[in-house]
Amino acid sequence: MASPVAVIANPADPNDHLLFYINGTTQQLAMEVRPVNTSTFTPFVNNGPATGSIQVNPLAVVLKKNVPTVYGTSKPQGRSGPTYVSILSPYYNPISADPGAQTTTPGLAACSDDDANDWVYYLRQPDGQVTYQITEFLVDGVNTTPSTPWKGTSASTNSNLAVVFFKATQERFVIYANTDDDVFLYWVNSGTRIGNPIPTTSNVRSGSPLAVASVEGSDSTGPYLNIYLYYMDANRELCRIAGRARDSQITWFQSNQVQGASRMKATTDISATNTESTNYIYYITDGGSTFARFKDTISPGWFHTPPKEEATRLDERPAPKSEY
Numbered sequence: 001m002a003s004p005v006a007v008i009a010n011p012a013d014p015n016d017h018l019l020f021y022i023n024g025t026t027q028q029l030a031m032e033v034r035p036v037n038t039s040t041f042t043p044f045v046n047n048g049p050a051t052g053s054i055q056v057n058p059l060a061v062v063l064k065k066n067v068p069t070v071y072g073t074s075k076p077q078g079r080s081g082p083t084y085v086s087i088l089s090p091y092y093n094p095i096s097a098d099p100g101a102q103t104t105t106p107g108l109a110a111c112s113d114d115d116a117n118d119w120v121y122y123l124r125q126p127d128g129q130v131t132y133q134i135t136e137f138l139v140d141g142v143n144t145t146p147s148t149p150w151k152g153t154s155a156s157t158n159s160n161l162a163v164v165f166f167k168a169t170q171e172r173f174v175i176y177a178n179t180d181d182d183v184f185l186y187w188v189n190s191g192t193r194i195g196n197p198i199p200t201t202s203n204v205r206s207g208s209p210l211a212v213a214s215v216e217g218s219d220s221t222g223p224y225l226n227i228y229l230y231y232m233d234a235n236r237e238l239c240r241i242a243g244r245a246r247d248s249q250i251t252w253f254q255s256n257q258v259q260g261a262s263r264m265k266a267t268t269d270i271s272a273t274n275t276e277s278t279n280y281i282y283y284i285t286d287g288g289s290t291f292a293r294f295k296d297t298i299s300p301g302w303f304h305t306p307p308k309e310e311a312t313r314l315d316e317r318p319a320p321k322s323e324y
Contacts, residue, residue: 002267004072005291006059007034007282009273011066017273019282019291020061020070020089027052029070029088034293036280043290055083058160058209058269060120062112071095071110071120073103085122085137095120095137100147105132109161109210111172116140119190121161121174124149132157134174134188152194153186154178162210164245168223171248175210175229185210185231191248200255201231201241208232211281213274215298222246226303228279228296230272233257236264236286238294242302254305261294262286274298 002024010016010033017034023046030044055073062069070089075081082102084094095101105123112118118139123132124147131154138145159177166173172190175198185201188194211230216223225245233239241255261281264270268284279296 002056003265003284004057004059004269005271005282006061006070007271007273007280008061008063008068011063011068017280018068020059021291022054022056022059024056027054027056029054054088057106058108060108060110062110062118063114064112064118065115069118071108073108085120095139096144098146101137105157105159107155107159107161107176109163109174111163111165113165113167119163119172121163123155123159134161134176136190150188150193152192153188154195158207160208160210162212162229164212164214164225164227166225166245167216169247173227173245173250175212177204177208187250189248198241198252203233203239205232205234205236209269211270211272213272213279215274215276228272228274228298230270230281232264232270236266237261238264238281238283240296244303253303258294258296262292
């Protein structure tokens with residue numbers, strides 16, 4: 001993945017998004033402030049900082065005590081050293097000096113309880129195993145707990161990751177890919193730690209980037225979490241599938257190509273942030289060089305369509321267009 005990105009709403013001004021990405025020339029973290037209501041912004045300018053140790057792998061950003069905290073991977077011991085999952089901002093430090101914080105695959109995701117706890121997810125191949133397992137690292141304040149492999153998961157070596165946090169139950173739901181199966185995308189919760197297939201996602205591109213947004217709500221049945229998962233299909237189109245979590249389970253609905261969204265660049269990452277009514281997805285469009293924003297208005301109908309065998313065919317969708 002040549003273009004990692006992570007976005008979060010500005011905690012100081014809801015009219016702005018904070019967009020983080022890696023400047024590939026210097027291997028340093030870059031940031032842009034993207035206004036929500038206009039496509040005009042001040043782009044990052046490379047003024048020649050020293051080459052850093054950040055790897056061009058996926059990023060994740062969360063709010064810790066209302067401060068944006070960016071996670072990624074780095075080689076703190078030099079180019080020939082191991083790759084560690086690391087905090088990249090507001091300060092730089094591997095999450096642990098323990099070998100359990102090392103990774104050899106690009107997948108990375110993080111979530112937060114908006115207080116003192118961050119959970120970081122990445123892939124590791126346990127000794128004697130042929131498959132890769134999701135590994136959870138709890139970052140609590142300035143301390144970290146030992147990594148915990150989830151033995152009930154089996155991810156592809158090129159799988160990306162996404163995660164959402166359900167505050168009502170303290171559950172974390174992680175999305176990953178297993179391209180060894182006909183159904184490529186899976187979800188797993190932090191309680192059972194056993195993978196479950198996501199229906200109608202067999203159109204996902206191998207190594208697809210993943211982005212997720214969520215909104216909590218409550219009805220007569222109790223609290224729920226609406227989940228919006230975005231991915232790249234085999235034709236490099238942006239697809240969405242909605243799910244609703246209650247307790248430790250997710251009910252998924254029909255996946256669809258996102259109408260009006262431009263085709264994606266093959267090497268782009270995607271990231272999403274949202275309000276209760278709108279999801280904002282950032283990615284590089286086919287032929288583009290900077291991250292564009294697509295506005296996806298949330299519809300209650302996304303939760304009314306039962307899953308089908310396959311997502312709606314590409315030729316049944318209108319021609320894509322950009323939207324800011």
